[in-house]
Amino acid sequence: MLDTNLTGVLFCSQAAYPAMKQVGGGKIINIGSMYSIFGTSYGAAYAASKGALVQLTKSLAIAWAKDNIQVNAVLPGWIDTELTQGARRHVPELHDRVLTRTPAGRWGVPEDLGGIAVFLAAPASDFVTGAAIPVDGGYSSMGV
Numbered sequence: 421m422l423d424t425n426l427t428g429v430l431f432c433s434q435a436a437y438p439a440m441k442q443v444g445g446g447k448i449i450n451i452g453s454m455y456s457i458f459g460t461s462y463g464a465a466y467a468a469s470k471g472a473l474v475q476l477t478k479s480l481a482i483a484w485a486k487d488n489i490q491v492n493a494v495l496p497g498w499i500d501t502e503l504t505q506g507a508r509r510h511v512p513e514l515h516d517r518v519l520t521r522t523p524a525g526r527w528g529v530p531e532d533l534g535g536i537a538v539f540l541a542a543p544a545s546d547f548v549t550g551a552a553i554p555v556d557g558g559y560s561s562m563g564v
Contacts, residue, residue, distance in 0.1 A: 425469035426476065433480055437489070445488030449540045450477050452495040454556050470495075474552045481550030490549040492540050497556020499528040524557030532557075 433448055440446030455467040456474045474493055481491040498504060498518045504527070508514050518527060536555055539545050554560040 421465040422469050422472075425466070426472050429473060430476060433476075433491070437484065437487075440489050441484075441487045446490075447541050447545075448477075448480065448489065448491040449537055450491070450493040452477075452493040452552060454495055454497045454554060454560055456493070456495050456552060457554070457560050477552060478550045485549055490540070490545060492545070492548060492550070493552040494533060494536050494540070495552055495554045495556070495560070496533055497528055497554060497559040498522065499530060499532070501530065518559075521562050522557040522559045523562065526557065528555065528557060 429450055436446065436448065440448075450473055452473050453466070453470040455463065456470040458467065460467045474495075477491050477493040480489075484491060515527075519525060533555055536553055540548065540553075
């Protein structure tokens with residue numbers, strides 16, 4: 421889990437850095453999770469790896485800002501995918517729990533992530549770096 425979600429991102433970023441620096445800048449968009457913000461009893465390694473990914477994002481953003489490289493993370497919430505459909509089959513109350521906590525009143529769809537990715541890849545975000553942006557219908561904004 422840590423190798424895939426953290427070490428892999430570090431190595432890919434380090435591999436891209438020289439080329440981005442040579443051309444005068446670039447954009448790195450990491451994919452975190454709402455579990456970058458929250459802990460979870462059933463996925464400790466996953467949550468730890470995604471939390472560490474946010475800290476890696478911030479650290480690389482600081483280190484590489486001088487080279488005009490912006491490093492940010494998108495933190496998807498509950499998105500309707502094959503993986504989460506399987507989770508709902510195994511945990512029948514999950515669907516209603518997600519809807520109850522999500523102010524938008526729905527599960528996300530993969531297309532909900534496109535706009536933020538386009539923004540972070542575009543010149544419009546040239547002064548945005550080190551950000552971890554939840555795309556979760558307000559899930560992470562809710563209190564306990």
